[in-house]
Amino acid sequence: MSSIQRTGNNPTVSIVIVCMNNLKNLYPCLNSIKQYTTVSYETLVVAYLFSKENLEQVKRDFPWATFIESDEIRGFSENNNLALSQAKGKYCFVLNDDTEMKMPVIDRLIISFEKTPDCSIISPISYFPDGRLQSCGRPKHTVWTWFLRTMRIYNEQEVKSPYIHGKGIFQTYNLVGAFFLIPTDLFKELGWFDERYFFCPEDIALSTKANRLGYKLYVDSEVEIIHNEGGTWSRMLTATQPASLRGTLIFYSENKMRKYLILGIWAWIINLIWLIVSSFAFLMRASEKNKIRVLCKYHNLQSIFTHKSTKEIFIRYYAKLKK
Incomplete structure (x- = not known):
């Protein structure tokens, strides 16, 4: 199916991506969506502070995606919310532009979500481009874990916790904001991303709110995505x-x-x-x-x-x- 094919009047999933004028990230991400996604979907790309030339280029190269121009200073939460408020899908799949799929991530997450009765949000596991495991679930974050992180003696992927490194579909506590699937109605109920947070910890805040309201978050350890996080030191x-x-x-x-x-x-x-x-x-x-x-x-x-x-x-x- 192409991205413009719909189930009824609406797509099954709305894929939301924020990109800050970085075509090097965006092109592999969009190409992998096209290659590996078969459910009906719409792709909403927030073109954040794009140059005129880059905006014209991506619109020409990806006519099946919808580009939402964001020409003011906005944070991760605010930019995502621009697109999320327009989402028409049954589900939203929030995705960083520096990710790439090597398998049908979205299709498989929807299957896993629908066969897990108490699942409210679900994520894949992630790997760095060199093959190292990056994230397989996330434990609960507290003031104490923050205190340990400030001293650089805490790594959430190395602690003892039932919320990480499970097998198959397992419950986690915190989602990874770079890639997760959530029913659109639930996301709206939770208030989308909290815009008080410009750049972190909006995903932890969303997870904490969901857990406190009794919703359960899951990870499918058999669904993998590549995330090129933290590869560049810049003055930003x-x-x-x-x-x-x-x-x-x-x-x-x-x-x-x-x-x-x-x-x-x-x-x-x-x-x-x-x-x-x-x-x-x-x-x-x-x-x-x-x-x-x-x-x-x-x-x-x-x-x-x-x-x-x-x-x-x-x-x-x-x-x-x-x-």
Whole structure:
């Protein structure tokens, strides 16, 4: 079936992708959808800050996809919600542009979802391009696990948890925001992605809300996807990382000022330590990567105790990149 074929008036699934003017990522992703998906579907691509030339090119090369122009500064949640509000499918499949299928991922997830009576959301497992396992379920995240992560002594794929590394279709706690299938009506009920989070931890926030409402999340370990995450160090990190830290503190503090103060003080101390370490590394070797590390930690320190939103924080540092 082609992407324009529908079941009744609507497709079975709406595939939602956000791409920030990166055709190198987008082309393999869209080509793999076309190759491996046989259920009826629509593909909604949020063309985020696309150049005129790139937008014209993708529209010409992928006439079966719908491109939604996003020319203002928006985060992951806000951009996805632009497309999700237009989704017509029974299911939504949220997909990062830096992913690629080597099997009928969407078809098989729908089959697994429909044969699992209490399933509300389902995800595949993921591998890095070099074949290393990236993610097979995710455990519950707490203030304690965040505390351990700040000291770089916690890896969610290496802990003891019934929510990870199961066989077949198994229950997990947190979904991976880069690829998951969810009924559109349920996603709407949950309020789509929470736009308070510009860039993380919107997937953990969505998972936590779903679990608290009694919905169950699953992973099918026999369905695999390639995810080229974290392959590039760029100065964009100096804008996304402080926005992410601010969002993380908002999430774990649960709107409690005293709790935010305690977590913020800890985050400030940790980032100060890493700023000193990164600065020393930069003095020893003035590489671009070390410079980015220094700027990230410096911007983090400036973003912890502020009334600015995660979006405002990103805009502040993104503007510096454009100078």
